[in-house]
Amino acid sequence: MSETVVPIAVGPARPDPTLLIKAIGEGGATVADLAEARALIWAGGPQEFPQRLPASIEWVQLPAAGIEDWFEAGVIDRFPGVRFTSAAGAFAHSVAEHTLMLLLAGVRYLPEQLRATSWRQQDFFPHVGTLRGKTVTIVGAGGIGRALIPMLTPLGAHVIAVNRSGTPVTGPDIPESVETVPADQLGKVWSRTDHVVIAAPATAATRHLLGADELARLKPSSWVVNVARGSLIDTDALVAALATGAIAGAGLDVTDPEPLPDDHPLWTLPNAIVTPHDSNPPQLRLAAFADHVAANVARFVANQDLLAPIDPTRGY
């Protein structure tokens, strides 16, 4: 803790800054007007960002995880003497929790059980599965994939994490049992996979990463969960695999096309769970941003390295 109070400003006036004001206090600083502040916590968009900042501002916290828009708007280049941080990593938890929910609901046969209006215990018994002893392949080991791993392993699942480089995924929350496989070896993983989670960025290389061939190599008991972007799955091939029972089901927070049109078969297939890209809704996003702000303010006050620093020369 510093001896003197560290003044930090919040802007803009909307959305309601109450949570952020609280976070600044939790981080050990005090809220001040921009003119007297040493840092600015910004919760708005790039277009409304101040054209000028007082010379006293040393650090700006932006509210987004991906900050391409901020570079394009010139915000970061406009203030070469100021340190900028993004909210990268702050929003992964909610999406990972949603992923776990979709996977568990599928594996334990919740959709059909929710439709029941009578006690169909003997019908349902053989369909109730477990993640214990099963292998979950997570394609994409970024923030969401990494946040999901420590939620899966206490359930007894074995995790295969797939990333571009194959550099082992490690960290204080990552059990040593996690296997890392480079993306170019993905074809060798399907035969060992029980369930698939798609959490990789949408690029030309990941488009239709899960298509008819890959789906055919999964099991009749496999669930596929997509929380990344709809384009990573070949939707027509997925619909066919769901309709024929080639796989057990799919939990989709993202679709292709998106929004999913009203007459799309994914709405009515009994083994498809669709949530309308709501795995990180605004109120959870704001709460997660506030937690990130509290942590970064505490680091600023203690003169420690900040979380998610933006390197203006690299553009991220």
Next chain:
Amino acid sequence: MSETVVPIAVGPARPDPTLLIKAIGEGGATVADLAEARALIWAGGPQEFPQRLPASIEWVQLPAAGIEDWFEAGVIDRFPGVRFTSAAGAFAHSVAEHTLMLLLAGVRYLPEQLRATSWRQQDFFPHVGTLRGKTVTIVGAGGIGRALIPMLTPLGAHVIAVNRSGTPVTGPDIPESVETVPADQLGKVWSRTDHVVIAAPATAATRHLLGADELARLKPSSWVVNVARGSLIDTDALVAALATGAIAGAGLDVTDPEPLPDDHPLWTLPNAIVTPHDSNPPQLRLAAFADHVAANVARFVANQDLLAPIDPTRGY
């Protein structure tokens, strides 16, 4: 590992003993006829248990967690020189996983999302919640409650475990942040509780443990999950709380009455999830028993203390 091979018998012929034969091998022993065996792994009921055992039998593994029936049938008293073990603890994992599924499905608003046939993102946003930062009170810190704790804490939930004595719930899998509260202080816990899990035994003292008064002290965002016995909740009071929105919802694997009759309101209330007491279906039960057998065989072979020993003088 012992130098000599340890012969262990399996019985009866049905259910299919394949998994148990494999478990005996995994534990480092070898399958033998009863006449030559030093131990017996029993997968049947108490009525079909052998009237006599060869003098070579030192240990019998029973397939049930609660073994009242076995005492009543006289099986345990019939063989005073034999060590008996139960399957206590073996079946908790599947029920805990089911509990987590019901709680997550509720908190993230899955029932209504599953009914949707169009992209209702704006409708759903405000209803999608998280366990992060929420307090989950687990009433009953036996096998299921203890298995659930390490599944909940990685989600950022704070856990209050309620047991009879208030003796702190500790263990290698139990984070130090877990709070233990004695059952007679339960009334003081509700105001701090976001969600409730019922995992306590059904006794005269726990009947209607959650009634109108307790439900009234929960929040409009609270989910109640019951995986123990239906009688622990006052069903009429629960139906009223669900219908008025006094609580957000209920996930019930057990009901009162059970089976739940076809015309019961719990089948049609949009915020009730009913699964027909299938949180531990036969195929998962058998797999879990096999894991327990493998662990106990390994201990028997290594001359270590066995898991879940039965004390004939105590009746459990």
